Amino acid sequence: MAAPGEAGRRVSWIELYFDLVFVFAVSQVAHVMVEHPDGRGVVAALGLFVTLWWTWIGYVILYNRYGEDSAAQRLFMLAGTIPCAIAATQAHVVSDVHLGGLALALAGARVVLAVAFPATSGQGHGAGRAAGLGYAVSAAIFAVSAVVPAPVNYVLWGVALAQEAGFLLLAQARQRRRSGDRTGRRRRPDRRELLAPPAEPGLAVNAPHLAERFNLFMIILLGEIVISVASAAVDAHGHEAGLRVGFLAGLVLAGALWWIYFDSSAGINEFVLRASGGNPAMAYGIYAGGHVPPAFGLLLIAAGVNLSLHDAPPTAATWFVSAGLAAYMVGTRGFTLGVERRWYARLLRTLVVVATVCLALLHRVVSAPTVVVLVAVWAVAVAALVTVRGPVVMRHLREHPLRFFADR
Known part of the structure:
Protein backbone atom coordinates (compact mmCIF):
# COMPACT_ATOMS: atom_id res chain seq x y z
CA MET A 1 0.00 0.00 0.00
CA LEU A 169 -12.10 9.46 17.14
CA LEU A 170 -13.13 6.02 18.37
CA ALA A 171 -16.79 5.83 17.33
CA GLN A 172 -16.17 3.74 14.22
CA ALA A 173 -13.66 1.42 15.91
CA ARG A 174 -16.06 0.89 18.79
CA GLN A 175 -18.90 0.10 16.40
CA ARG A 176 -16.77 -2.49 14.58
CA ARG A 177 -15.81 -4.16 17.84
CA ARG A 178 -19.44 -4.42 18.78
CA SER A 179 -20.42 -5.89 15.44
CA GLY A 180 -20.36 -9.66 15.70
CA ASP A 181 -21.17 -12.65 13.60
CA ARG A 182 -24.60 -14.29 13.44
CA THR A 183 -24.04 -15.95 16.79
CA GLY A 184 -23.89 -12.53 18.43
CA ARG A 185 -20.26 -12.80 19.48
CA ARG A 186 -18.10 -9.74 19.19
CA ARG A 187 -15.69 -9.83 16.32
CA ARG A 188 -12.04 -9.53 17.22
CA PRO A 189 -10.65 -6.26 15.76
CA ASP A 190 -8.30 -6.62 12.81
CA ARG A 191 -5.30 -4.31 12.67
CA ARG A 192 -5.78 -4.05 8.92
CA GLU A 193 -9.00 -2.15 9.58
CA LEU A 194 -6.91 0.70 10.93
CA LEU A 195 -5.49 1.14 7.44
CA ALA A 196 -8.95 1.44 5.89
CA PRO A 197 -10.63 4.84 5.41
CA PRO A 198 -13.74 5.39 7.54
CA ALA A 199 -17.07 4.41 6.03
CA GLU A 200 -18.51 7.85 6.82
CA PRO A 201 -16.52 10.63 5.10
CA GLY A 202 -17.43 13.08 7.85
CA LEU A 203 -15.36 11.04 10.30
CA ALA A 204 -12.12 11.15 8.29
CA VAL A 205 -9.30 13.37 9.46
CA ASN A 206 -7.02 15.38 7.21
CA ALA A 207 -3.67 13.69 7.75
CA PRO A 208 -1.26 16.47 6.66
CA HIS A 209 -3.08 19.11 8.69
CA LEU A 210 -3.33 16.92 11.79
CA ALA A 211 0.34 15.98 11.56
CA GLU A 212 1.45 19.59 11.22
CA ARG A 213 -0.76 20.70 14.13
CA PHE A 214 0.73 18.09 16.47
CA ASN A 215 4.24 18.78 15.22
CA LEU A 216 3.82 22.45 16.09
CA PHE A 217 2.51 21.56 19.53
CA MET A 218 5.55 19.36 20.13
CA ILE A 219 7.67 22.40 19.27
CA ILE A 220 5.81 24.29 22.00
CA LEU A 221 6.63 21.55 24.50
CA LEU A 222 10.27 21.44 23.42
CA GLY A 223 10.35 25.19 23.86
CA GLU A 224 9.24 24.68 27.46
CA ILE A 225 12.53 22.86 28.11
CA VAL A 226 14.50 25.75 26.65
CA ILE A 227 12.52 28.24 28.76
CA SER A 228 12.99 26.14 31.91
CA VAL A 229 16.73 25.86 31.35
CA ALA A 230 17.09 29.57 30.67
CA SER A 231 14.92 30.53 33.67
CA ALA A 232 16.94 28.32 36.00
CA ALA A 233 20.18 29.81 34.67
CA VAL A 234 18.90 33.35 35.24
CA ASP A 235 17.62 32.58 38.73
CA ALA A 236 20.84 30.81 39.80
CA HIS A 237 22.63 32.82 42.44
CA GLY A 238 26.04 31.37 41.75
CA HIS A 239 28.11 31.00 38.65
CA GLU A 240 29.62 27.61 39.35
CA ALA A 241 31.03 25.69 36.44
CA GLY A 242 28.61 22.85 37.14
CA LEU A 243 25.59 25.10 36.62
CA ARG A 244 27.00 26.50 33.39
CA VAL A 245 27.67 22.99 32.10
CA GLY A 246 24.20 21.91 33.16
CA PHE A 247 22.71 24.86 31.30
CA LEU A 248 24.52 23.90 28.10
CA ALA A 249 23.59 20.24 28.58
CA GLY A 250 19.92 21.21 28.89
CA LEU A 251 20.08 22.96 25.53
CA VAL A 252 21.84 19.97 23.96
CA LEU A 253 19.19 17.68 25.44
CA ALA A 254 16.39 19.80 23.94
CA GLY A 255 18.10 19.67 20.55
CA ALA A 256 18.51 15.89 20.71
CA LEU A 257 14.84 15.47 21.61
CA TRP A 258 13.90 17.65 18.65
CA TRP A 259 16.05 15.46 16.40
CA ILE A 260 14.54 12.21 17.68
CA TYR A 261 11.03 13.38 16.89
CA PHE A 262 11.39 15.35 13.67
CA ASP A 263 14.08 13.29 11.98
CA SER A 264 12.05 10.10 12.16
CA SER A 265 8.85 9.87 14.18
CA ALA A 266 7.06 12.86 12.67
CA GLY A 267 7.44 11.57 9.11
CA ILE A 268 6.54 8.00 10.05
CA ASN A 269 3.41 9.09 11.89
CA GLU A 270 2.15 11.20 9.01
CA PHE A 271 2.90 8.48 6.45
CA VAL A 272 0.92 5.85 8.34
CA LEU A 273 -2.03 8.19 8.89
CA ARG A 274 -2.04 9.09 5.20
CA ALA A 275 -1.93 5.40 4.30
CA SER A 276 -5.03 4.81 6.43
CA GLY A 277 -7.02 7.37 4.49
CA GLY A 278 -7.50 9.50 7.59
CA ASN A 279 -8.84 6.68 9.74
CA PRO A 280 -9.93 8.33 13.03
CA ALA A 281 -8.96 5.32 15.17
CA MET A 282 -5.47 5.48 13.67
CA ALA A 283 -5.40 9.22 14.40
CA TYR A 284 -6.25 8.44 18.01
CA GLY A 285 -3.58 5.73 18.30
CA ILE A 286 -0.83 7.85 16.77
CA TYR A 287 -1.66 11.37 17.84
CA ALA A 288 -4.48 12.04 20.31
CA GLY A 289 -3.67 9.12 22.59
CA GLY A 290 -0.26 8.10 21.32
CA HIS A 291 1.34 11.50 21.86
CA VAL A 292 0.39 11.77 25.53
CA PRO A 293 3.47 9.87 26.86
CA PRO A 294 6.10 11.79 24.85
CA ALA A 295 4.32 15.12 25.37
CA PHE A 296 4.10 14.73 29.13
CA GLY A 297 7.63 13.31 29.10
CA LEU A 298 8.84 16.65 27.72
CA LEU A 299 7.17 18.49 30.59
CA LEU A 300 8.77 16.10 33.08
CA ILE A 301 12.15 16.81 31.53
CA ALA A 302 11.50 20.56 31.61
CA ALA A 303 10.63 20.45 35.30
CA GLY A 304 13.53 18.12 36.10
CA VAL A 305 16.17 20.19 34.31
CA ASN A 306 14.87 23.34 35.98
CA LEU A 307 15.08 21.72 39.43
CA SER A 308 18.49 20.21 38.68
CA LEU A 309 19.95 23.68 38.16
CA HIS A 310 18.71 24.97 41.51
CA ASP A 311 21.18 25.57 44.33
CA ALA A 312 19.82 22.62 46.31
CA PRO A 313 18.03 20.36 43.82
CA PRO A 314 15.60 17.79 45.27
CA THR A 315 16.15 14.08 44.66
CA ALA A 316 13.14 14.01 42.35
CA ALA A 317 14.87 16.35 39.88
CA THR A 318 17.04 13.71 38.23
CA TRP A 319 14.20 11.18 38.29
CA PHE A 320 12.02 13.65 36.39
CA VAL A 321 14.70 14.00 33.71
CA SER A 322 15.42 10.29 33.26
CA ALA A 323 11.80 9.12 33.51
CA GLY A 324 10.73 11.87 31.14
CA LEU A 325 13.32 10.77 28.58
CA ALA A 326 12.19 7.15 28.92
CA ALA A 327 8.54 8.14 28.35
CA TYR A 328 9.61 10.20 25.35
CA MET A 329 11.60 7.32 23.84
CA VAL A 330 8.73 4.89 24.30
CA GLY A 331 6.19 7.35 22.92
CA THR A 332 8.08 8.39 19.80
CA ARG A 333 9.17 4.84 18.91
CA GLY A 334 10.99 6.15 15.86
CA PHE A 335 14.06 3.97 16.37
CA THR A 336 12.16 0.74 17.15
CA LEU A 337 9.76 0.54 14.20
CA GLY A 338 10.47 -2.10 11.59
CA VAL A 339 12.48 -4.34 13.89
CA GLU A 340 11.73 -8.01 13.65
CA ARG A 341 9.34 -9.35 16.26
CA ARG A 342 11.85 -11.45 18.17
CA TRP A 343 12.05 -11.91 21.89
CA TYR A 344 15.59 -10.64 22.27
CA ALA A 345 14.74 -7.42 20.39
CA ARG A 346 11.86 -6.73 22.79
CA LEU A 347 14.07 -7.59 25.75
CA LEU A 348 16.79 -5.25 24.53
CA ARG A 349 14.33 -2.37 24.12
CA THR A 350 12.96 -2.99 27.61
CA LEU A 351 16.47 -2.97 29.06
CA VAL A 352 17.25 0.30 27.26
CA VAL A 353 14.16 1.95 28.75
CA VAL A 354 14.97 0.65 32.24
CA ALA A 355 18.57 1.82 31.90
CA THR A 356 17.33 5.27 30.85
CA VAL A 357 15.20 5.58 33.99
CA CYS A 358 18.04 4.33 36.16
CA LEU A 359 20.31 7.15 35.00
CA ALA A 360 18.73 9.09 37.86
CA LEU A 361 20.60 6.86 40.34
CA LEU A 362 23.81 8.58 39.31
CA HIS A 363 22.80 11.53 41.51
CA ARG A 364 24.21 9.53 44.41
CA VAL A 365 27.74 9.88 43.09
CA VAL A 366 27.63 13.03 40.94
CA SER A 367 25.78 16.34 41.07
CA ALA A 368 22.36 16.88 39.51
CA PRO A 369 23.73 19.09 36.68
CA THR A 370 26.20 16.31 35.85
CA VAL A 371 23.31 13.86 35.60
CA VAL A 372 21.69 16.24 33.12
CA VAL A 373 24.91 16.12 31.11
CA LEU A 374 24.91 12.31 31.07
CA VAL A 375 21.22 12.19 30.10
CA ALA A 376 21.94 14.62 27.26
CA VAL A 377 24.76 12.37 26.03
CA TRP A 378 22.39 9.40 26.15
CA ALA A 379 19.75 11.35 24.19
CA VAL A 380 22.33 12.30 21.55
CA ALA A 381 23.17 8.61 21.16
CA VAL A 382 19.48 7.82 20.63
CA ALA A 383 19.26 10.64 18.07
CA ALA A 384 22.21 9.13 16.21
CA LEU A 385 20.44 5.76 16.18
CA VAL A 386 17.32 7.45 14.79
CA THR A 387 19.36 8.96 11.97
CA VAL A 388 20.73 5.56 11.00
CA ARG A 389 17.49 3.65 11.47
CA GLY A 390 14.99 6.13 10.02
CA PRO A 391 15.47 5.45 6.27
CA VAL A 392 15.32 1.69 6.87
CA VAL A 393 12.08 2.02 8.79
CA MET A 394 10.46 4.16 6.09
CA ARG A 395 11.45 1.68 3.40
CA HIS A 396 9.86 -1.14 5.36
CA LEU A 397 6.68 0.86 5.95
CA ARG A 398 6.30 1.73 2.27
CA GLU A 399 6.46 -1.96 1.47
CA HIS A 400 4.28 -3.16 4.37
CA PRO A 401 2.42 -0.46 6.36
CA LEU A 402 1.29 -3.08 8.87
CA ARG A 403 4.88 -3.20 10.12
CA PHE A 404 3.89 -0.12 12.12
CA PHE A 405 2.24 -2.53 14.55
CA ALA A 406 5.21 -4.90 14.73
CA ASP A 407 6.22 -3.73 18.21
CA ARG A 408 2.75 -3.23 19.63
Missing part, protein backbone atom coordinates in the same frame (compact mmCIF):
# COMPACT_ATOMS: atom_id res chain seq x y z
CA ALA A 2 1.27 3.44 -0.86
CA ALA A 3 0.19 6.60 0.88
CA PRO A 4 -2.57 8.31 -1.10
CA GLY A 5 -1.84 11.67 -2.63
CA GLU A 6 -4.01 13.53 -0.17
CA ALA A 7 -4.11 17.28 -0.48
CA GLY A 8 -3.88 18.76 2.97
CA ARG A 9 -4.55 22.19 4.42
CA ARG A 10 -1.86 24.08 6.20
CA VAL A 11 -2.32 25.17 9.78
CA SER A 12 -4.06 28.57 9.76
CA TRP A 13 -3.05 31.72 11.58
CA ILE A 14 -6.05 31.52 13.89
CA GLU A 15 -4.97 28.05 15.01
CA LEU A 16 -1.50 29.33 15.82
CA TYR A 17 -3.06 32.15 17.82
CA PHE A 18 -5.27 29.65 19.65
CA ASP A 19 -2.23 27.55 20.53
CA LEU A 20 -0.65 30.55 22.25
CA VAL A 21 -3.12 29.99 25.07
CA PHE A 22 -1.76 26.51 25.58
CA VAL A 23 1.82 27.76 25.66
CA PHE A 24 0.91 29.28 29.02
CA ALA A 25 -1.17 26.25 30.01
CA VAL A 26 1.67 23.75 29.56
CA SER A 27 4.06 26.04 31.41
CA GLN A 28 1.64 25.94 34.34
CA VAL A 29 1.68 22.12 34.25
CA ALA A 30 5.49 22.09 34.44
CA HIS A 31 5.32 24.70 37.21
CA VAL A 32 3.11 22.39 39.30
CA MET A 33 5.88 19.76 39.28
CA VAL A 34 8.55 22.34 40.08
CA GLU A 35 6.53 23.58 43.05
CA HIS A 36 5.59 20.05 44.17
CA PRO A 37 8.51 17.74 43.20
CA ASP A 38 6.96 14.55 44.50
CA GLY A 39 4.60 11.79 43.42
CA ARG A 40 1.49 13.78 44.31
CA GLY A 41 2.67 16.70 42.21
CA VAL A 42 3.38 14.46 39.21
CA VAL A 43 -0.03 12.78 39.43
CA ALA A 44 -1.76 16.16 39.73
CA ALA A 45 0.22 17.54 36.79
CA LEU A 46 -0.54 14.48 34.66
CA GLY A 47 -4.26 14.75 35.38
CA LEU A 48 -4.22 18.43 34.54
CA PHE A 49 -2.22 17.86 31.37
CA VAL A 50 -4.51 15.12 30.06
CA THR A 51 -7.56 17.30 30.72
CA LEU A 52 -6.06 20.31 28.94
CA TRP A 53 -4.74 18.03 26.20
CA TRP A 54 -8.21 16.70 25.38
CA THR A 55 -9.61 20.23 25.46
CA TRP A 56 -7.04 21.19 22.86
CA ILE A 57 -7.78 18.03 20.85
CA GLY A 58 -11.43 19.06 20.52
CA TYR A 59 -10.49 22.30 18.79
CA VAL A 60 -7.88 20.54 16.66
CA ILE A 61 -10.44 18.04 15.33
CA LEU A 62 -13.02 20.80 14.83
CA TYR A 63 -10.74 22.73 12.50
CA ASN A 64 -9.25 19.61 10.96
CA ARG A 65 -12.59 18.25 9.75
CA TYR A 66 -14.64 21.35 9.10
CA GLY A 67 -12.29 24.32 9.16
CA GLU A 68 -12.44 26.53 6.07
CA ASP A 69 -10.83 29.57 7.68
CA SER A 70 -14.12 31.41 7.34
CA ALA A 71 -15.28 34.21 9.59
CA ALA A 72 -17.56 31.83 11.51
CA GLN A 73 -14.73 29.36 12.11
CA ARG A 74 -12.43 32.12 13.31
CA LEU A 75 -15.06 33.44 15.70
CA PHE A 76 -15.55 30.00 17.23
CA MET A 77 -11.81 29.61 17.71
CA LEU A 78 -11.54 33.08 19.24
CA ALA A 79 -14.47 32.33 21.52
CA GLY A 80 -12.71 29.14 22.62
CA THR A 81 -9.59 31.03 23.64
CA ILE A 82 -11.48 32.77 26.47
CA PRO A 83 -12.47 29.75 28.60
CA CYS A 84 -9.22 27.98 27.69
CA ALA A 85 -7.20 30.97 28.89
CA ILE A 86 -9.19 31.05 32.13
CA ALA A 87 -8.52 27.33 32.60
CA ALA A 88 -4.80 27.96 32.08
CA THR A 89 -4.77 30.65 34.78
CA GLN A 90 -6.51 28.26 37.19
CA ALA A 91 -4.02 25.45 36.62
CA HIS A 92 -1.86 26.40 39.57
CA VAL A 93 -4.60 25.29 42.02
CA VAL A 94 -4.66 21.75 40.67
CA SER A 95 -2.94 20.41 43.78
CA ASP A 96 -5.40 22.17 46.08
CA VAL A 97 -9.08 21.53 46.73
CA HIS A 98 -10.37 24.65 44.96
CA LEU A 99 -11.02 23.32 41.48
CA GLY A 100 -14.42 24.91 40.86
CA GLY A 101 -13.07 27.71 38.68
CA LEU A 102 -11.00 25.33 36.58
CA ALA A 103 -13.95 22.96 36.11
CA LEU A 104 -16.27 25.79 35.03
CA ALA A 105 -13.67 27.09 32.56
CA LEU A 106 -13.32 23.61 31.07
CA ALA A 107 -17.11 23.39 30.85
CA GLY A 108 -17.18 26.71 29.00
CA ALA A 109 -14.60 25.49 26.49
CA ARG A 110 -16.88 22.55 25.74
CA VAL A 111 -19.97 24.72 25.38
CA VAL A 112 -18.21 26.48 22.51
CA LEU A 113 -17.41 23.10 20.91
CA ALA A 114 -20.98 21.89 21.43
CA VAL A 115 -22.20 24.77 19.28
CA ALA A 116 -19.30 24.88 16.81
CA PHE A 117 -19.34 21.23 15.67
CA PRO A 118 -22.95 21.10 14.39
CA ALA A 119 -22.86 24.72 13.16
CA THR A 120 -19.81 24.23 10.92
CA SER A 121 -20.03 20.56 9.95
CA GLY A 122 -21.44 21.11 6.44
CA GLN A 123 -21.72 17.77 4.63
CA GLY A 124 -20.59 15.94 7.75
CA HIS A 125 -23.66 17.11 9.63
CA GLY A 126 -24.28 13.66 11.16
CA ALA A 127 -20.86 13.47 12.79
CA GLY A 128 -21.06 17.14 13.68
CA ARG A 129 -24.37 16.74 15.51
CA ALA A 130 -23.05 13.71 17.38
CA ALA A 131 -19.94 15.61 18.45
CA GLY A 132 -22.04 18.62 19.47
CA LEU A 133 -24.30 16.46 21.62
CA GLY A 134 -21.30 14.73 23.16
CA TYR A 135 -19.67 18.01 24.08
CA ALA A 136 -22.93 19.29 25.54
CA VAL A 137 -22.99 16.25 27.83
CA SER A 138 -19.32 16.75 28.64
CA ALA A 139 -19.90 20.43 29.49
CA ALA A 140 -22.68 19.43 31.88
CA ILE A 141 -20.42 16.87 33.56
CA PHE A 142 -17.65 19.41 34.09
CA ALA A 143 -20.15 21.95 35.44
CA VAL A 144 -21.45 19.41 37.96
CA SER A 145 -17.87 18.52 38.96
CA ALA A 146 -17.39 22.13 40.07
CA VAL A 147 -19.74 21.66 43.03
CA VAL A 148 -18.94 18.11 44.16
CA PRO A 149 -16.04 17.15 46.46
CA ALA A 150 -12.95 15.12 45.63
CA PRO A 151 -12.52 12.40 44.52
CA VAL A 152 -15.96 12.43 42.85
CA ASN A 153 -14.99 15.42 40.73
CA TYR A 154 -11.96 13.57 39.35
CA VAL A 155 -14.13 10.58 38.47
CA LEU A 156 -16.52 12.88 36.61
CA TRP A 157 -13.61 14.40 34.68
CA GLY A 158 -12.45 10.93 33.67
CA VAL A 159 -15.95 10.01 32.45
CA ALA A 160 -16.19 13.21 30.42
CA LEU A 161 -12.79 12.73 28.77
CA ALA A 162 -13.48 9.07 27.99
CA GLN A 163 -16.74 9.81 26.24
CA GLU A 164 -15.08 12.64 24.29
CA ALA A 165 -12.52 10.18 22.94
CA GLY A 166 -15.39 7.89 22.00
CA PHE A 167 -17.39 10.27 19.84
CA LEU A 168 -14.42 12.17 18.40
